[in-house]
Amino acid sequence: MGRALAPLLAGLLGLAGALGATLALHRAASAALDRVLEERLAGAGATAAELLGRAGADPAALRAVMAANGLEGAYLVDRDLRVLADATGAAGGRADLLRADPARVARALRGEPSVAFAYAVGDLPVATGYFPVRGPDGAPVAALALEAGQGFAAARAGLRRALWTGVALSALAALALALGAAGFARAERRSARAAARAARGEALATMAAMVAHEIRNPLGVIRGAAELVRARSGAALAPRDQEALADVLGEVERLRRLTEDFLDLARDPAIAAEPADLAELAAEAARALGRAHPSVEVALSVPPLRVRADAARVRQVLANLLENAALAGARRVAVTAGPAGPMARLEVRDDGPGVDAAVRARLFEPFASGRARGAGLGLAISRRIAERHGGALELADPGPPGAAFALTLPLEPG
Missing domain, CATH: 3.30.565.10 (Histidine kinase-like ATPase, C-terminal domain)
Structure with missing residues (x-):
């Protein structure tokens, strides 16, 4: 039972180890990707905020920023969360609180930029950034909100595909390990049976040689005596006695062949090819x-x-x-x-x-x-x-x- 379960256990251990390594690598890669995306969005926001500080609330400038950085959205808001300019919509109204984060807007207006994965589209988190837009005197006058677009999401989607590819490869590797373990177990069982047969054959050959040696001499005596009786008294024997004597000689010959078989079993017969x-x-x-x-x-x-x-x-x-x-x-x-x-x-x-x-x-x-x-x-x-x-x-x-x-x-x- 233990030998039968060994390939399964080997496959499960291999799968667990491969999956653990794959998940650990995915977590590390995901964290590194998040840092890269955050730094990319932070760099785009800082550059765009400086540009807008000089150009003012210009929707065309916002659209240029959005296009240059592959963003999903870009807009300016003031302290009252009123939209000053929007690359994808109309200005003048209040910002949608499902879209904007008032706390981070307030931080940006205090001069503190922030980048974070604020919400998700499906199972992909979306990064947003809030950056202070400063006036001629250097004081923040508005907050620039940037929403990461498909270019940011595609990198995470690629990482997720890599994760599932790694899981599939781990499963295949575990299956290969299980098959290899099963093959090794079968080979071990065959080797054990072959060794047992060899040991049994050697013991039988030794015994056969001993039996043949002990039987050959008495057989020779019996055969010689029976042939002597037939030579001296064959004509005087009754038919039934002659048949009995022939049976004795026939059985002696059968035993002689059997001893020869024993000897052939005990030693490799010479081959003259x-x-x-x-x-x-x-x-x-x-x-x-x-x-x-x-x-x-x-x-x-x-x-x-x-x-x-x-x-x-x-x-x-x-x-x-x-x-x-x-x-x-x-x-x-x-x-x-x-x-x-x-x-x-x-x-x-x-x-x-x-x-x-x-x-x-x-x-x-x-x-x-x-x-x-x-x-x-x-x-x-x-x-x-x-x-x-x-x-x-x-x-x-x-x-x-x-x-x-x-x-x-x-x-x-x-």
């Missing part, structure tokens, strides 16, 4: 199956492909695949092959009951078998032989019914 004809190897394996299981039909469709392989070991793999099909109850086995890039791909498909779902995941592990009397060594050894050739042995998609295995081997260069 040389050019070999895959069609001939498949035909030899089919003939061997015909002698042991004459009721099983083997249909060969293998072109003369030259592979770089140890002929005896590849024949062992093919014989094992055919033997497994026969023991599983197949009546017909199809063997096909063809080139696949630099490799030769051979498939063995049978019409048997197929691979039990309970053993499918560990089919190529030692001692995994779907048969009651199966040792579960043949496929494990066959895969190791294929991999030592630089190829592979895999369970292929058979299409019901039956089982299918795919063997790949390197083609002979040229």
